[in-house]
Amino acid sequence: MQVAGLARSTFYYQCQAILRTEQQSDMELKIRVVYDKHKGRYGYRRITAALCRSLAEPVNHKCVQRLMQKMGLRALIRAKKRFRHVTGMSDVHVPNILQRDFFAGAPNQKWVTDVTEFNVQGQKLYLSACMDLYNGEVIAHRMAKRPVFDLVSDTLREGLHNLGSACVM
Known part of the structure; x- marks a missing residue:
């Protein structure tokens, strides 16, 4: 009905x-x-x-x-912290020797180094590389799980060791 x-x-x-x-x-x-x-x-x-x-x-x-x-709800995305300033460690003034002149007239005149962070399978790895500005050749490189000063100094030592063995040849 x-x-x-x-x-x-x-x-x-x-x-x-x-x-x-x-x-x-x-x-x-x-x-x-x-x-x-x-x-x-x-x-x-x-x-x-x-x-x-x-x-x-x-x-x-x-x-x-x-x-x-x-x-109208959305998740907030937090920005990653890229740089940590350690008080007292990096406050020392270092003279600018290169004056932004990144050209070298001959091999082994100017070397530069940098540390890069990679995320590999959820774990951070740091790559330190040493490069010759004459031809862009990577002289030495090292990887570590922590970005400590020994990573950079060991990379430079390896580069000097490779330079010494190249002169012997």
Whole structure:
């Protein structure tokens, strides 16, 4: 029997839609609590994992992602710290001998060195290389797990040792 001229399925569809919006607003509140608890550092994946741990029923990551986009929540991405200043160690004034003249007229007149950080399988490795400015040839290189002064000094020693063995030939 139709009272309002609507199909019976329409009535039950609307009942389910109202229930879904109530559940959705409840889920938005839970997402907001986890997001604020972790100071906005959690994205949808970590929020989904936190909700699955705290709730008895599993939560779909696509639902969390959609609701976060609807609420305008995004995870904050922290900038990596690239340089640490050690007080007292690097405060010494070093004279600028090259004066930005990176051209060498003959081999072994000007050498430069640098330390580069690499991320290999989640682990940091540091490469120290010594280069001759005459032809851009890498004279020596070393790798280590920590960027300490011995890494650079050992690289220079290896370069001097290679220079000595090259003169013998």
